Amino acid sequence: MNAAAASTRAGIVAPTVPRATARLQFHAGFPFEAAAAQVDYFHALGVSHLYASPVTRARPGSMHGYDTVDYGCVSPELGGEDGLRELVARLRGHGMGLIVDIVPNHMGVGRDNAWWWSVLKLGRASPYAEFFDIDWEPADPALCGKVLAPFLGDQYGQVLASGHLSVQPDEETGEPVIAYFDARFPVTPDCAADIAARPLDAYDAARPEGRARLHALLERQHYRLAWWRTAAEEINWRRFFEVSDLIGVRAEREDTRAAIHALPFRLYAEGLIDGVRVDHIDGLADPEAYCRYLRENLAALDADRPPGCPRDAPYIVVEKILAADEPLPASWRVHGTTGYDFMNDAGALLHHPAGEARLTAQWEAVSGEARGFRALVLDVRRRLLAQSFAGECDALVRILHRIARADLATRDWGAPAIRRVLTELLVHFPVYRTYVGGETPLAADEVAMGIACKGARQALRRADHGLLELLAQWLGQVPDAPATPALRAWRREAVRRFQQLTAPLAAKSVEDTGFYRYGRLLSRNEVGSDPGVFSLDAESFHRKVLARAARFPDAMLATATHDHKRGEDARARLAVLSELGDEWLRLVDAWMRRHEDVKAREGPRPARADEYMLYQTLFGAWPLDLAVVDEAGIAALADRVGEWQTKSLREAKLRSSWVAPADAYEQACDAFLRAVLDPRRNGRSLLELSAFVARAGAAGALNSLAQTLLRLTTPGVPDLYQGTEFWDFSLVDPDNRRPVDYGRRRAALKDDADAAAAVAGWRDGHIKFRLIRRALALRQRDPDLFRRGDYLPLAAHGDAQDAVLAFARRHDGRYAVVVVPLHASALVLASGPSPVPHVPSRAWGDTFIDLSGLARDGSLRNALDGRSCAVADGTVRVADALAVFPVALMHA
Template identity: 35%
Template sequence: MLKKIIPYLSDIGISDMYASPYFKAREGSLHGYDIVDHNTLNLEVGTEEEYHGMIQELWKYGMGQILDIVPNHMCITSKENAWWMDVLENGPGSLYADFFDIDWEPVKIELKNKVLIPVLGNQYGLVLERQELQLVFESGDFFLYYHQYKFPIRPKTYRDILQHRIHELKNHLPPEDPHLNELLSIITALNHLPSYTEKDPEKIAERYREKEIIKKRLWNLYSENHGIKTFIDENVNIFNGVTGKPESFNFLDNLLNQQIYRLSQWSVATEEINYRRFFDINDLAAIRMENPLVFRETHKLIFKLIREGMVTGLRVDHPDGLYNPSEYFQRLQKNCFLYKRLDRPGYVTDTSDREAEILRQYNELLSKNSQRKAFYIIGEKIFIKGEKMPEDWPVFGTTGYVFLNFLNGIFVETTNAKIFDDIYARFIRSKLNFQNIVYEKKKLIMELVMSSEVNTLGHYLNQLSEKNRHTRDFTLNSLTNAIKEAIAFFPIYRTYIKPSEVTERDRRYIEIAVSKAKRKTPAMNESVFDFLKDVLLLKYPENFKDADQREWLDFVMKFQQVTGPVTAKGLEDTTFYIYNRLASLNEVGGSPERFGTPMETFHGQNIERSKFWPHTFIATSTHDTKRSEDVRARINVLSEIPDEWREHLTRWRRLNKKNVVIVEGQTVPDPNEEYLLYQTLIGAWPVEPITGPEYEMFKKRIEDYMVKALREAKVNTSWINPNANYENILMSFIEAILNTTRRNKFLKDFQAFQKQISHYGIYNSLSQTLLKITSPGIPEFYQGTELWDFSLVDPDNRRPVDYSIRIKMLEELKRSEQEMLLSELAKELTINKDNGKIKLYLIYKALNYRKANREIFERGDYSPLEAMGEKAMNVCSFVRQFGNSMALVVAPRFFTRLIQQPERLPFGKEVWKDSVIIVPHEETEKKYRNIFTGEIVATVSYKDATILYLSEIFAHFPVALLEKII
């Protein structure tokens, strides 16, 4: 299929394919972020031959490939993760022990030199006595299986299995029996294995060597002698116990107590997990990318692909989780520079000399420009409220969430904020304060799902306090609470403090957080917060030793790794499912308390991006967005018509009251959930009528989404403790209100209103698509969004895309271009806009124009254009200019004010009245061609200004990209 998709992507103007991770992931992975081997291709995605075929096809069309990479974590619940399996077998003495961020001396003394693994579906004792834990012997190794999970048995403890009933075996075999003696020799060898806590390199090497020899000997013995095989098999069966006889599981219990891991119930172990996770996902363990060896071992394949020209750019997933992100990016750029040049002709033959020469060139470039960027790299970084990119990150930008939220915001009617506050408060019978919710939910996250990380920080800070007589009296509890309060008020995801370097930016954020924490908890001694602030700002006491300074710095670095996940979980994955005033604003990197974006702010952001980050990604939908761009475009329409929204909400509540169930005095769904459901239905409703299986599938999508939304909100149900009864009642409510019987007055009323909203939402979507394509930055298109896409949060937005429909539509558009006037085609597409072909046409025309005029959009200036007239507030317009080349962009908004009757088209003087855009004075008597319609519009002079009439610009198409031709 790729051989058809790649030409299609090239035809619509795509320059680079942006690929999610395709290195070896957990079996059955749906996204590729749960990597088990960084240096092997994922065969479930495709073979190496198929991969090379894809690359050849990309090269054929002059396309590149941006690859998403995962430097922060690995999946640890797959037996295919050889590094993690080695750690579980060899503990702190493993060759890979330092690859993972494990605390081998955690707070809980019972976990010293162990790893807590929370994978059990019930309490350990119950799981054990139900025989869900099974000991097995495979090819010389003993393993423990728990359903699909596989855990190695520590080699030295093999003796416990092999020695059991050994006297019985001796009684059955003569003392001189060679097989018996070999077994006894193996047991002796096991007894002499160096300890798994041994750190001496020679002892570690000895243990690795000897244990493998022992395994081979044991397997040979097992394979050659039936008596020994029977003996081992019977012992394995004995260790696995007998259901109904609790005492029979003592053998396996004792064996497991000696292992390097301790298995526990997944839902109750959050306070004691002693490996750093990716957010709160137990299956994903953080790796220590600050370790040069880890960096080298995880990037071998990446650099090979870069060297061979197969990968032309990198998207780095979650750099905020790294110990030192700037150091990582600098190391990454340095190596990309090196590997891109290693195979070039003209270098000396010796590899080490070649590397030295290339790195000398790189250092010379850095001395001239410290921000030298050798390779196209972007980082998945989320900003909050005016936060800037760290200055020392050698990247081209981010994945585009800042642009997404500012762009989305200009389609929200900001003047209606207070009206929506009232509508929302009256419907849910409560007045919510966004910042209060953020504070409360960040605290909740630290108490429920990330308590181990916070408790570890508390104990670490307590150790630091003991080093000084002025701080040693602080209690562990007070220090831990101070950390929680400061993180709860942290205004950004994380700071980027490095050794002996605290920027003014980071200082300000830390002082804000600590100051607010102080005011929130007046009962706590202020000096506790002052101590925390001093530590975070690296204000070392006088005469502090170097070792003590390193400990302070290490605490700060680890603190920084915690604030990001807590913020993400508390804000994006909790608060955004509770504060539902206008759900389209609840987006990654967004600030829902701000009701939209002023136009001047949008232009200001674009100007700044054109100067400092002209090659950053700008996006409208990604695999992580809470709603697709087209869903948001619909919901935004509600901001324009608050009175109608209020009226319909009131009517829908009354019509659906009979479907609400009261359980223990609580309504199901609660008003806030009902409010979210109505917005979700408005945004996700199919654009064209569906029936039968398709309608049932849509209902299932809504049900699945609402269950996820409620669990994320953690109010009436949650992932850790699902309330099945509540969720089932909610499903019944959704089923009832979406019932297609004639008696369902709600559905009839809803569909009529939704159709109206959808009409305006389509125009919103077209405008935001054009603005993305033409604004400063590199426009990114998520799979399938060339047509209308009404997907919700993952996994809904990761459904397969039918490219055959898109390929066919593009072919039809190309034929129509040849057979019709562009103006006629443009109007016909607008009339039939529901099928989505109009969006594909816009993308196809605008991207190819951009491709043919790259300098205008990649290097050109950006200037906002002023509008005048009755509809001046209904357009966003700007000019992109490079030299004598110029393109004008005009995108309407607030369509409910332009066309009161949904069936009307937003064209002509009757709609746009006397409204105009003002173009630069030097453009007097100039003509422009609309690339979508082929029509020519000319400037005229009006009151000392040079103008273009919007009624002429929008004669046959809802948006305009105007190319200067004279």
């Protein structure tokens, strides 16, 4: 049965705008068939759409799908198009839909990418030569007409002499190729003819004449094989960030764009998908034009969709990191972002501002770093520009120098001066990028450039200020009409290169370096967040929710993603340290003193900053059911944290790095970690840590429940990342992409334990599952209330008014009231030696929520525990609303 037939038979149609999504990461170990087997589970849970990682063919063995090698093919490893159709038929049979991730910015390079192979083989004569963002005429004359191929493990001469390069017949075609271990590179057709005229051993690098002949052959190719370390400075094509096996694609070109989107457009027309998530929108040359292209082409296909498919606007969301108060451009006319902004807002809300000063002082003491996060990032940016992005920066300098030379008034500005000033402009740029050149001018672009100029001006000598203003004009404004066609083209090219450099520079300096250097409180080191911003008050949270509801009411709301640095519940637990800072720091000080002996025994000692971040990670990731005597469980935790620690050290680029791993230091840190987690050698500290997790973990779980309910009830589309129905204390990938136990989750559907039992047994995670299922059920019963309903902040009054946040959703005379504790750790822990994530009723005293304008007298039913709560004189007592269950979702 096809998808449309299944939908028609079921008589139910999922709208293209989801009610709630479940994010799944597909790979060979979890193909379409595995997802299809869980469709009935997700339907029972209350999810309306699956939200899939990329389904196009990626490099063999890819665990994520973002290294696409064929845009026109559904991945055979995932089950191919037949498997996709079976999955969608199952979805349609339950009235559900599918949103897929598309990756228009970059592709994976290698033998499996036919476009890339053609470019290497034919050079500029390839029909795909302009599909990729390649500079065919770089400054280095040796690379003119060639593509740098920085894939060798050592310098070219040494690799050539080692005999690891050879000419071999291709396993698939029999044509001659250049082999380097498992990698293969093509040879030009004329070279292939020459090779055919002599035996292959004529190119045997073990003999001097063979080595010379092989080198001469390689010099005739349309690529230059090079040591991988040359990429940062010499690469002549745009990479995804600094990843040299992902090449930038020119989606701004009409032919390229058509080739990229033929498959998703067909899948949409055939009713197999209902919308798309656009990966890394800021990598594209013109996001506004791209979004318009996507929206118009998908909408034009509505008439082709089979009966039983939704016909409203296709759902389009974009992966976009927004800086503080940076708006998503309304001119893009998308449904919103993928939810990093909400993840930041909800996370910051959980942090108590009173803890900032104490935790800041502790971080400065252990790290010796008195600068704030912003100042730290400025230094990181300078280093990355000089090392990781030197090639991209050089290319931009060259074109700016060309622009300067074209005018008598500016031709005396030399390339060194341009680089010096440009560096400071890039270093101080406050957002991912501008959108200059788009159809709709954005006031935010001018603001961003102004902030960057202000910072650069303070860092530069006065003599450079004139050049700074000039560069700001060239890079921040559309070129004037009177300019010559050539100059206008150069200006546009400079703007494009600038915009496609600021975005990866921001990502690498903040997310992939700064987050691993700055350890004041790791729960604020999350994608979409600024670790320098410690907390968010309730009023500001409401303001941000209202702004999102007004501009993008159907944006995604996420608290966990495939890219998160820590699981949503690990972050919620760590946020408790903003309230329990004194107790935490007493423990840490004791551990650091006690573990001096461990360090001495183990050899080289970890830096105190690394040690401090390790303790935070252990606290955040410690499983609730892990006992100190559980040797297997402790070993499993050590392995997980050890993998995080190695990644953390290398990403920080202070004492180790991916480019030059410091084996001795990494081994010392790993040995220290395992010594700290050895109960026979460090039993006292482990018992203290375990006991602290048991106590503070209850408050952390309450944070988690509050965060989860906010995601499920504020305006937007709540996204459930795979496996997070239960507690998620995962670390950065690959830890956050571990297999999901769906058997356990299916069993939870049958669990009818009452609310009090769920609270008492909170450690098993069923309490979170209950919340999610019941909140989604209410959304399913009254979808308009949550999609179209007003968001009304509600005031709390009384003894504990600062420990509660409340709001209502109202639509067409119906309403729901949400009440969650906020910064309530003291109230939770005061309940006794074995606390649960619930504030005792007596702790609320006379605190009440003002429902003026919503209700006067009567009662509300809490969807999460089934109890009724009285409304008297337009108020509801918090002690009544939260009498049994930790949070409340009440409706009339």
